[in-house]
Amino acid sequence: MKISSALFSGIAFTILLSTQLINRSVGDNNFNQTKNNKLKIDTPDQDRFVKVNLVQGQFTEPTEMAVLPNLDILVAQRRGELMLYKNQSKKLIQTAKLDVYFKTGSSDVNAEEGLLGITIDPKYASNQYVYLFYSPTGKSVNRLSRFKMVNDMLSMSSEKVILEFYSQREICCHTGGSLAFGPDGLLYISTGDNSTPFDVPKQEFVNKGYAPLDNRPGLQQYDARRSAGNTNDLRGKILRIKVKEDGTYTIPEGNLFPEGTAKTRPEIYVMGNRNPYRISVDKKTGFLYWGEVGPDAANDDDLRGPRGYDEVNQARKAGNFGWPYFIGNNYAYKAYDYTNGKNGAAFDAVNPINNSPNNTGLENVPGVNPAFIWYPYGESKEFPQVGSGGRTAMAGPVLYNKPGVSPYPDYYNGKLIIYEWVRGWIKAVTMAPNGDYLSMEPIMSNLSFSAPIDMELGPDGKIYVLEYGKGWFSKNPDAGIARVDYLKGNRPPVIDRLTIDKPSGLLPYKMIAKVKATDADGGKLTYLWNLGNGIKKTTTVPELQYTFTKSGAYPISVQVIDNEKATTKSAVVSVFAGNEHPKVSILISGNKSFYFPGKAVNYQVLVSDKGAAVGKERIYVSNAYTEGADLAGAQLGHQQAAQTLIGKSLMTKSDCSTCHKISETSIGPAFDKVSAKYQKDPKAIEYLASKVIKGSSGVWGEVPMPAHSAMKESEVKQIVEWVMSLSAKGNAVPSLPASGKIIPPEIINKNKPVLTLKASYSDLGAKGLIPLTTTTTFNLKSNIINFADVKDFSGFNVRNNGAFNLPGNAGWLKLGLIDLTDISAIKINSSSLVTEVDYDVEIRLDDENGKLLAKNVLSKSTFPIENSADGKFHNVFIIFKSNKPAIKNSLFVRTITMEAK
Structure with a gap:
């Protein structure tokens, strides 16, 4: 579920389920070699990284931090507070409160402005200068000021306003606001494009998540060419200045436009930015890095241009990085006429033109640099390690070991650390000596952070992480500061799990x-x-x-x-x-592995509640067809658990909690409000699951929820079922009877081949104890076994055309967890490139040499089997043999069908 691409819409909010499967596999840079190419250095043990929580649960929307020479930490909060964590006392105090604009008066719009950025002077130990980037009340500007710390308090009277520029308010988004000093003492300031990514209300032709290029009168906030694409505007940029002792500044050599150039601002170092929310400067090379939060479009469009990408960028020198003309690897947007829906030519990366009537700068803007790293909502072919789902790219520091201070292994020396606010991963990027990208790999992969919003290197050389917490515009209990240590000696134990054999009892x-x-x-x-x-x-x-x-x-x-x-x-x-979970069982008469088209499945639900009478009105039975589990997977047969806890657990592991809370409004609606809204809809679970998987917009406001195509439908439904359980109104969908029959359709949906029966029962609790619920599921697989369901085989290869291929004379396929009750025959759907070659087929029970159930030539396709049903689950081996010379790649097996009596 996405959070707009801003941070705060801007921080590209996307909820991805966990289990949106973020790929944490080690990248291609998992070893270094010595000159003789013999010594291999493995990636350091990730369990040696340890998260040390310094303070937690006391912040309200922290945005950026600065680690002081004595290891105290200053933290800016968006609503205006400047907080100071005292390293010695471990206490958090408020050292200042700025009067900032942080809340809009417009309905259904969240302001993103406020106290946005902080850094300290390179000579802080002697001058105690603190730099803040904030949005003062009463004036539509964003402002950079310098203050002085005196006795752990920010002296408000010491403020020197260094720089400020106009920023349109009352409609979001994109603020930037990150501050960082380079090794040469130059100060870098990131600014957002101050443009809305949302659609103009009640208009036929709208943005739809692509580049905002609307130049119609009165809609300036929908045109990023006026800001990010404008050489004469400080929005949508990264600025670079030299601050003087008196609080004024000069322009360093090497910025994008020399002083005095008409229709330009000399402060601009990098232009063409959407929301460069977090920046970092390499302390050795001076290279600038930043995470660029990208637009929302989920797919490429011939009319408009490329889908949305987030970027991690590198600037070795001043340049234009494309927005709103280009995204990612210089993928070009097309000019678009919002009055008639017609497009124009794609923008030219060598000679981009800004012909917007809102442009006050040069018409011919500098040529465009491609992104350093880029990735969409879906999986990235170029950078598969980043996974898929929500997008909020962040750039952290480049690690260097200082003489005498080496908190981390030399393996990471010179690597750039990047991280993801929504997806939760942290990666180490390896670069060539000239800065070219080589590879990335997980770092600190055993640690978990709650929406990391800033990452800094302290004077001790250690990484400090500021966690915003999983919840928008609120004080989050998981917000905090953590330090990352690396244990070179003894490591603490690792707990895999704590289990209770029986979690309740009289x-x-x-x-x-x-x-x-x-x-x-x-x-x-x-x-x-x-x-x-x-x-x-x-x-x-x-x-x-x-x-x-x-x-x-x-x-x-x-x-x-x-x-x-x-x-x-x-x-x-x-x-x-004092109370015990009830026991719930589902009994199936007939085959317990498969269901068959049009043939009734007879079931009975049995409930026992030790020490109490069973209330039949509290039994709830349902059935659904889902994508299900592997044939040999653990989800077949009985599964007992508290279903709501399963759904809640899946939600917690996903990034759903980033945008939604149970009963409080965040960037997305509260879960209990969603539950209440759809309680009377009998198709609510199917509908909401589809919304999560396919994406949605406009239901609860402007913030879109992106597609989550990589998520398993079965897990999404478990989350939705948990959400639906939150409403006090209960289930509006009527229960099936405690015993009865379900008749499957004559044509099975191949995308939803598993029939899931589910039975729940809640007792009445006991004195001082809440009611306990037990839910049991029973899964039956379609009688057509796809090749993808077969996990064990020998002699075969898996082909991309959806089949097993037998390249030689012999091989076998093993079907696991098979109940042969009511099975009369097994049909094999196969084809051969050489018709004169046939195969002998044997079907055996339990192992390759087990009891023979059937034998014939493959060309017969259907194999009646001997009645061996005993109500138990068995392995069934299908063995293929040919006495003729092997003909490579001649046989293909696609499906296996279990036929009923």
């Missing part, structure tokens, strides 16, 4: 808790168990048995300690003493 309730933990250094582990209500136990084995005699909900956690006193604490798992 009194006396015997709980058995088990933790799976490992110590990479081979240390002996001790386990300190916290059972809530002051109950603590210590064991030397990873298991605890404890009997609760008092009713209540108990939060269970465990702290694992190694022999050097390094510790790790588990997540909390709640158990319930």
Whole structure:
């Protein structure tokens, strides 16, 4: 679910589910070699990176930070507060409150302005100068000022206004606002294009997420050529100046336009920016890096131009980086007439023209530089490591080890760190000596950050991360500052999971808790168990048995300690003493692996609730056809869990929580409001899941939700089911009877081949305890087994044309978890390039030499099988053999159909 491409719409908000499958595989730069090309240096162990939380839950919309020489940290908050984290006392104090414009008076519009950027003077230790970029109230400008810190407080009377420029308000978006000093003492300031990415209301021809090029009178905010594409405007730029002691500034050599050039601003170092939200300057080379938050269009369009891309950019010298004429690898937009919907020619990267009536600068603007790294919502062919989903590119520091201070391995020396606000990954980019891109790979991949919005190197050489938190325009409990350490010696234990064999029970309730933990250094582990209500136990084995005699909900956690006193604490798992989860079972008569077109599936739901009578009105039964799971996957058969917890867990692991909260409005609607709105819609789950996967806009406001095509439909539906459970109105969709039959359609949807039966039951709770719910699912696969469902095979190759290919004389395919009840025959859909070559086929039970169920030549295609049904699940081997000479790539097997009696 996207957040506009601004940060704050601007921070390209896109919620991707987790599990939107962000690719964290190691890139192609996973080793270095010595001159003799023999010594291999592996990527450093990622579990040696440790996140140290310095402060958490006390920030309200933090935007940028500056680490002081004594390791105190100044943090700018968008609403105007300047916060100071004291390294010695570990306390957070407010050191100033600026009067800033941070909230618009327009309905359904979120302002992004406020206190946006902060940096400190290179000579801070002697002059205590702090630079702030902010939006003062009462004047439509963005302002760069210098202040002085005095006794941990910002002296407001010391303000020197260095630079300010007009910024249109009352409609978002794109502020930029990042500040950074280069190694030569020059100050860089990023500014957004101050243009809205949304569509003009009630118009036939609108932007639709492409480059905003609308030059109709009165719609200046929909034309980024007036700002980012304008050589005479400071918006949509990265500026570079030399600040003098008196607070004025001079223009350094090498900026894009020499002083005195007509219709230009000499402060401009880089132009053609949409929202360069976070910048960084290489302290050795002086190269400028920034993350460019890109536009929202999901697909290329012949009429308009390319889809949206986010970019990480590198400027070795002054230049034009294209917006709004180009995006990504100089992909050109086309001129567009918003009065009639007709397009013009694509822009020319060598000689771009700005002929907008809103342009006050040069008509012939400088030629365009391509992006350094670029990626769309979908998967990137050029940079597959970035994954897919929401986009909010950020540029961090280039790592260098200082003499005597080497907090990280030399492996990372000279690598650029980039990160993603929405997707959550952090990458190390390897470059050639001249700065050319070579590769990227995960760094700190075992660590989790909540919407990292700034990343700085401290004077100790360590990385500090400012976390905005997962929630928009609010005080987030996960907002904070973290320091990243690298453990060169002993490492703390790693907890894989904490499990409770039976998380509820009547009194006396015997709980058995088990933790799976490992110590990479081979240390002996001790386990300190916290059972809530002051109950603590210590064991030397990873298991605890404890009997609760008092009713209540108990939060269970465990702290694992190694022999050097390094510790790790588990997540909390709640158990319930005095009430027990009900048991819910689904019984299927007939085949328990497959369903068949038009043939009834008979089912019965059984519920038992220890210590209480079962209320039949609280049984809820439903069925759906989904994309489902692999044939041999663990989702076939019974699955018992609290379904709402599964959906909530999937949501938490995704970036949904970035844009939505349960009961509070963020950049997206609150989940409980979504639930209430669709409670009476019997097709709500299908509809909302489709919206998540395909994308949506205009339902809850201007902020679009992008497509999430890489997400599994089954997981999206579990999330939606959890959302729908939040409304107090309950389920409006009527339940199926507790026992009955479901008749599948005569034609099975090949994209939704799994029939899922689901049964839930909620008890009435117990004294002092909430009701407990158990949900069971039973999955039946379509009787047509696609080649992609077969995971085990020998002698075959998988072909891109949707088939198995047998290049030689023999091979086998194994079908797992097969119930042969009511199966009369197995039909093999195959083809051969050589008709005179036939194959002998054997179908055997459990292994290659198991009981023979059928035997014939392949050309017969259908193989009646001996009745071997025993109600159990078996492996079924289909074995192919030919006595004739192998003819390469001659046989193709596409589907296998189980035929019913």
